[in-house]
Amino acid sequence: MPNRIEIALKEGVRDARGERIKREIEHFLHLPVDTVSTIDVYTVDAAFSPDELEQAAAGPFCDPVIQFWSIDRPLASGFDYAVEVGFRPGVTDNVGRTAREALAYLTGRPFSEGEGVYYAVQYLLKGTLTPADVERITTGLLCNTLIQRYSILGAPEFVARRGFSALAPRVTGSTTAAVREIDLEVSDEELMRISKDGVLALTLDEMQIIQAHYRDQKVVAERRKVGLGPKPTDVELECLAQTWSEHCKHKIFAGTVQYEDENGNTQEIKSLFKSFIQRTTKDVREKLGDRDFCLSVFKDNAGVIRFNNTHSLVFKVETHNSPSALDPYGGALTGIVGVNRDPFGTGQGSKLIFNTDVFCFADPFYAKPLPSRLLHPRRIYEGVIEGVEHGGNKSGIPTVNGSIVFDERFAGKPLVFCGTAGLMPAEVNGQPGHDKYIKPGDLIVMTGGRIGKDGIHGATFSSEELNENSPVTAVQIGDPITQKRMFDFLIRARDKGLYRFITDNGAGGLSSSIGEMAGECGGCRMDLSLAPLKYPGLNPWEILISEAQERMSLAVPPEQVEAFLAMAGRFGVEATVLGEFTDSGVFHMTYGERTVAWLPMEFMHEGLPPMQLPAKWTPPRHDEPAFEEKADYTEDLKQLLSALNICSKESVVRRYDHEVQGGSVIKPFTGVANDGPSDAAVVRPILESFEGVVTAHGICPRYSDIDTYHMTANAVDEALRNYVAVGGSLELVAGLDNFCWCDPVLSEKTPDGPYKMAQLVRSNQALYDVCMVYNLPLISGKDSMKNDFYDGTTKISIPPTLLFSVIGKIDDARKAxxxxxxxxxxxxxxxxxxxxxxxxxxxxxxxxxxxxxxxxxxxxxxxxxxxxxxxxxxxxxxxxxxxxxxxxxxxxxxxxxxxxxxxxxxxxxxxxxxxxxxxxxxxxxxxxxxxxxxxxxxxxxxxxxxxxxxxxxxxxxxxxxxxxxxxxxxxxxxxxxxxxxxxxxxxxxxxxxxxx
Amino acid sequence: MANTRAIVITGNGTNCEMEAAHACRLGGFDEAVIAHIAEILSGDIRLDDFHFLNLTGGFLDGDDLGSAKAQANRLKHATVAGTCEKLVEQFSRFIRDGKLILGVCNGFQLMVKMGMLPGFDGKYLAQSVTLTHNDCGRFQDRWTYLKVDPASPSVFTRGIEKGIYLPMRHGEGKFLCDSDATLERIEREHLAAFKYCGPDYAAATMEFPANPNGSVNAIAGICDPTGRLMGLMPHPEAFVHYTQHPRWTREQLPEEGDGLILYKNAAEYVRKNLV
Missing domain, CATH: 3.90.650.10 (PurM-like C-terminal domain)
Incomplete structure (x- = not known):
């Protein structure tokens, strides 16, 4: 039977958390409530003596100056309703994890398999509320039912039942290591059913390509040698679905576009990415000649440029939109700690020097009805801001630049852009810091967090599929401290030369990271049964594609592996050898000795033909207003200054630490009262030097209503002019493009696909045109192409949005x-x-x-x-x-x-x-x-x-x-x-x- | 003459180790070593080899059990590898040997939760004060004016005329005592070395945002009766050069930032008394 340790505030101590909840209940739900107070609850599901539990309660769990504790006895009093909110089984519980470590230190005894500590918060509401009001407060504010669960007790019931019972949200299940074979010798309808039911998101064409692969007699013969039948395993099909997903493969940017402009001129564009983005960089670099400063572009997790003779700059901006729509806090937190891993996993690894955030929301004061499955913009605003706050602040990375853009259409999907820059030595152990390679025979090592069912199939599942004991699979919650520990270790391991190659585990999990790494040397063999799991019950395909956070994949030379693992142990970081890299030409997965996936590398990476995409540009015509000239515009100016897109964001920005690491030169706010809005940020990443890094961005989705060509040109210009305004040098500045589009692929659901696709083409054209003139090479970027909401009746598409970020240098920050x-x-x-x-x-x-x-x-x-x-x-x-x-x-x-x-x-x-x-x-x-x-x-x-x-x-x-x-x-x-x-x-x- | 040696402990969520070490060097320490807690627990690095210990800002263990709680527990119960020495014994010896400890932000939280401050009657492991959630309920990053108590025994604040201007960056900085007696004694013995105040460094204030967290008596930092142990919420290491000041582009400022004096005082004390 688990034990409950409760921690409450002493009489007279202000409950800031409770007060905030009270304000939010009044503000958002317009319900009167007298007081809200809170109690922390730790459910200890492990064998400890009463004495040990008391030591824990009185020691690490309780601050004796302001708090008191109890074990298995409710502390709540003087309330009308008690609401307890905890996590569902399998959801990352950071406080629970820290509590567990604290207990292990205290008792000197590690936890055994299946034991754990789980955290929950009890909210005590006092006021004249109906049960329905309390239900609304709970589901509308206190609990995100996707990842959390709750119980409500009225005061009489609470007394009668002696409070809440001790409940440990343990994941139940056992490992069967089941591998299914899937019969693809079926009708086209059946192929599509397999894709849809399995949340594979593969099209019929793609399913048929896979079908053809498995019909190939040479493939069948090779498979026989490793003990596999002619049918694909679920591990293989899931792996292909990940590798070929829009998210990983960028099929729209790689597709062939038939573009028709407003005059009927047609043009075939083979890959927007190659034709515009890559070409921009190539042409700018040629133009720069000897002055070219790009070191690594488009091939790694982030772009790398020169900073000075001893150091290089790394930058990446990502989006995390869909998860943030479902769970704003967890989605955004994962967004920021996720993008941290990109520069960290670039080249041989870099130290992270700043974050940037740009959010696109609907009006937080939105007062019209919303489709039922959408969260209110205010809740998204709160959750995203808090998630990024925790992710950035706890990681010790200053958030130096950002903005918030408002448009009603972002109610359909908020955009959460998170960027991170890093600094790496120009040379690490005698090799360029931005380079890395793998030799066949190097060991596959995974470090950091364990694998759970988190993030399997991203956000495509529906909440109805959940039951009490099934782990939530859609949303991950980041854990900045586990990641920070891993980074502290890895940056030291880098300097000791203990690994050869590092990359991030992000979308697609190991299937993607190891799949890409295997491409470096021509193959791999990995035993999925070796992977450390959060809880039993994962099948091989789940281990391979789980997007559980805070993990890096490395190639460690065999002669270094002992030192690497020993050092990881000292730093309290889990590191596991999962297999080895080969030059077999095959992505070979086993579970123990049994082969569960055997995929030729060439088929995995080159097997997909380009998508065919129609695009037709018809310029929209809007009414041209004719306003009377006024004699006085003072009121208009005041109204504009109060507009959401212009007004001060200080209440948000002050919640982000923008000065940690000590290099802050131009802060987000400046002026006589420290409250004027800076155009760009300047930081000194090397405290002994006055060389500064300058970063800025441009974003103007409203202009897309007229022409995405000009939206894009203005975004690029805005970024550069902000950069220039604070003193950024034009000799060393590079750009990053982040496209967030509404689905531009013609289909039944998207009859206006050709127009949206034309908008994308025009945006790319402008990107090339302006960057060429500005000598701005594009060093990295990302696209997110499905930012629509559709519930069968209402469709909300976001305005096509390009976030253009720049990073560059100011030679002497004292001139800013x-x-x-x-x-x-x-x-x-x-x-x-x-x-x-x-x-x-x-x-x-x-x-x-x-x-x-x-x-x-x-x-x-x-x-x-x-x-x-x-x-x-x-x-x-x-x-x-x-x-x-x-x-x-x-x-x-x-x-x-x-x-x-x-x-x-x-x-x-x-x-x-x-x-x-x-x-x-x-x-x-x-x-x-x-x-x-x-x-x-x-x-x-x-x-x-x-x-x-x-x-x-x-x-x-x-x-x-x-x-x-x-x-x-x-x-x-x-x-x-x-x-x-x-x-x-x-x-x-x-x-x-x-x-x- | 022997080197003056500062150590900055990092790991498990400490974030300000780089700038703290930089401030120590600028302040005059011959060496400033950034030591990961793992290197201390493994016995590779010993506190005994240093004169000035920096416990600096960050989010130890994510502040998951309350700020710095988990680290306080770790330091009290963890054993140094290959010995039967508890790590806490190295801390106690460090204090007994008359050396200096400065806790900033999360480091200050750690010191009070371990019981190192206010350290009445030589008791350095008995908690009597705390730092908890700001009254505004949120993390804040803003610059604050800190009025110094010139009668404070603090080694670190010597020579500060009226006060200093530093950034605070925390969510849990509200200073509270377990009793009125504790607070009275802190005041009586001039241990509240820094208090939040207005730009004129005149009167201490309870007004937000000048007092950003609602600390009792506007207390921003305290020292122990010997003056050798001190903790404060605002970040002295974050203002050691004028370009870190939020208004450096519009005010004539000296080259050195206000926070540097704490490290200079520490270095001078070590040079005179400990080497």
């Missing part, structure tokens, strides 16, 4: 520039021309229209401007610089002014204009989002030198910084078109999300 104005009397310059480009702007969105005049990037002019500006930065001529983006000039000027604590006077008639007189209006000058513009302030004594460097092209002195705390903008006609107190502007900007 921030966005806050510095002193009265400084001159205000606008760099770049403004045009009548209000289409899909924040201003038009606020007015409820789209329009057609999307901002267009003049890349050559912009690049010349950025180069000149950077020269001015190097000469120390720039006092402040802020990029113009959402909300245009008016918003940028307001932000720079209130961040710096000084007012600003601006004359719109001095703003450089591009285009005809027709659209020339105060409205366009104030709010147009024309690309490539920077608002700069310069000390008077530097004005001449600054103007000389910038030249006349689109550089104009438009105003001055003033002592008085106002933003005053003069219209073309000379009257004040905006006249506002800075305090009011700042309040408008800060109030929207302050309380969230």
């Amino acid at each position: 520039v921030t966005m806050d104005v510095k002193q009265p009397g400084d001159l205000v310059y606008l760099l770049g021309c403004t045009a009548n480009e209000l289409g899909a702007s924040e201003y038009f969105t606020m007015k409820g229209v789209i329009g057609n005049n999307v901002p267009r990037v003049d890349a050559p002019a912009a690049y010349a401007r950025y180069r000149a500006y950077h020269e001015a930065v190097l000469q120390g001529l720039v006092a402040s610089c802020h990029d113009l983006s959402d909300g245009g000039l008016a918003v940028a000027a307001a932000e720079s002014a209130f961040a710096g604590g000084f007012g600003m006077k601006i004359d719109l008639s001095r703003v450089p204009w591009k285009g005809t007189e027709e659209g020339w209006s105060d409205q366009a000058l104030l709010f147009s989002e024309s690309a490539s513009r920077l608002l700069v302030t310069v000390k008077k004594e530097h004005a001449e030198a600054f103007e000389a460097i910038m030249g006349d092209d689109g550089c104009s002195r438009i105003g001055v910084v003033i002592e008085e705390q106002i933003l005053g903008i003069e219209a073309i006609e000379g009257h004040d078109v905006i006249m506002a107190d800075l305090v009011e502007l700042k309040e408008a900007w800060q109030k929207t999300l302050r309380e969230l």
Whole structure:
């Protein structure tokens, strides 16, 4: 019988967790509740003496200053309802795991197989609530029923039953090591049923290719030699499904596109990836010649570029959208700790130096009905933010840059982009740090967490399939501490030369990591029965494809394996030899001595023909609004500053540690009160040096409503101009593309596939065009192509979204520039021309229209401007610089002014204009989002030198910084078109999300 | 003359070891060794060989049982390999030998939960104070003004005029005592070396966000009566150069950051008294 240890707060100690729940109940569910208090519950399912349990309760589990404890006796009192929430069987329980370790240290006795400690929280609600209210509070706030379970007891019942009974959510099951054979000599309908029922996501074409492979007599003969019949095993079929999945194989980006533009011109594109993304990098590198700084692109888990003579930079950005839609906290946490493994598993391994996060959500204040299976945007907002907070902070990696983008369509699928950069020695043990290789005979070693049923088949299952004792398979919960321990060990093992090759275990688990590694040397033989499991009951196919987190796969030379395993043991990291790499040409899996999968490497990796994808571009036409010119836009400006996409995100950003590791130079917030929004981040990864790494990003999904070509061009430009604004060098900067699209493959469910596919083509075209001019090689990226919600009646597709991230260098971080104005009397310059480009702007969105005049990037002019500006930065001529983006000039000027604590006077008639007189209006000058513009302030004594460097092209002195705390903008006609107190502007900007 | 040697313990979720070691070197230590707890438990590295122990920031064991609780338990019960010595004995000896310990953030949490602070009457393993969840209920990263108690016996705060400006980055930094008597004694003996205050370093404050967690008496850091053991929630190692200051692009600042003085004082003390 398990024992329950309860820990409660002493009388008079504030219960911050309970208070927060109370606020959320009132805020979101609009239910009145008097108090909420909480109790921690540890269910110990192991053989310990009463004395040992008391020592544990009084020792590691309880803080004697503020808490008290009990064993097998409920502590709750003074409540109307008690709700206890714990994890379902098999779900990662980090607190339970730590509690178990603490007990083992305390007693000096390790746990035996099947024993464990499980954590739960008891919420005590007091107030006039109905049972239905409590049910709503529980399922709506306290418990995600996908991964957690709950029980509710009213006070009388609680007393009668003497509280909750001790329940250990142990996974029950036994290992049978079953391997099924699947008969593919069946009808096409039956093939599709096999694919669908098995959640294999293989198309009929793909199933037929597999069918043909198994009919090949040579294959049959070879299989006979290893004791396999002619039919594929479930291990083989599952492995192929993983390897060939859209997620792993990027079939859409690799497919053949028949593209037709608006004029009926047709073009066949063989692989968007090769034709645009890879070609961008290749062509930029050729253009750079001797100045090329790319070291490893597209072939590893992350891209690698040179930083200086001794170190290289590594960067990767990933998405974790579907899991975050189901379990926002666990999905996002897994997203961030998952992307950490990419730079860590690049080359011979890198030290992680910063994270970046970009989230796309629907309005957290959304008040309309939602399809029943969707979580409320507010819950997604809370969960994702907290998940990334825990993942980043606990891993000791500063979160230095990010943003939150809002659009109603992200209710269908939130986007959670997580990026991580690393720093690696240019040389490790005499070899380039970014290189690695495998020799046949090297051992397959897995380190880190154990394998469970987590993440099997990703997110495609439905919750009805669950029963009380079946582990949840869709969602993983990251465990940053297990991963941190592993990294602490591996980085030391790297420096000792104890392994030859390292990679991450992510999507597809071992099937993917070992499958790819085997490609390096031409084969492998792995015994799945050796893999360490979280609990019994996994069949070989499950062991092979489980996406259980916190694992790395390595190739360890046989002569080093003893030292490697011994060191792992000392560092408390599990490491297991699973087999060896070979040059047999075969991906060979056994379970003990028995062969369970035998797949020729060539068939696994080259067996799939490209997908055929139709694409037809028909430019959308929107109504062109004609707004009357107003005499005063002050109210419009305040309203814009409060808009979700523009307002301050400080309440979120302050929850992320952006300074750990000590290298922070430009922080997310700057200015006289530490609350102005920085354009980009600068960090010094080597504390003894002033060389800085600069990172920034661009994202503007709204422009996709007009044309994804311009959406993409603007995203690239926004990223680079943010980067340039703080002082990033154009000599060493690279880009990463993350595409999040709605399904562009023509089908019954997606009749508009050709349009969405054309949007993808156009986006790729722009990526190439702009990056070529900006000398931006693409070093890594990712695509997520199925961001739709469909429940049979309602379909919500996200707007096509490109996140463009840049990473580069500032030679001397002490020259970095921030966005806050510095002193009265400084001159205000606008760099770049403004045009009548209000289409899909924040201003038009606020007015409820789209329009057609999307901002267009003049890349050559912009690049010349950025180069000149950077020269001015190097000469120390720039006092402040802020990029113009959402909300245009008016918003940028307001932000720079209130961040710096000084007012600003601006004359719109001095703003450089591009285009005809027709659209020339105060409205366009104030709010147009024309690309490539920077608002700069310069000390008077530097004005001449600054103007000389910038030249006349689109550089104009438009105003001055003033002592008085106002933003005053003069219209073309000379009257004040905006006249506002800075305090009011700042309040408008800060109030929207302050309380969230 | 012998080297002055600082050690920074890392592992199981400690995160600030690199910048803490950097601050020790900048502060004047001849050596600053980052030691993984595994290397200490294996007996490869011994605390006895060092003069200044840094327990620094992070999330030991994910703060899963409450901040630093699991590590406090580990240090108390784990045995050094190949010996029958409990690790905690190395700590006790380190303190007895008159050496210095600085706990920052998670390290401060560890010190109070092991009972090393406030260390009344030479009792360094009896918990009487704690650090718990911020009143705002959330992790916060923001810069705070810390007023120094000039009468404090702390070795680390010597020479600080009014106070220093440092970032705090924690979710569990609210300082509480087990009784009024404990709090009174801390105040009476001037052990509350740092208190949260406004930009003028005048009065201590209970107002958020200047006092970011609601600590009783605005206490941000305390020392033991000898002044050789100290812990604080804000991060001195995170402000040793002006470029780390949030407003360095708009203010004239000295080259050295405010936090460096703690490490300089430690190095000077070690040089004068321990080598």
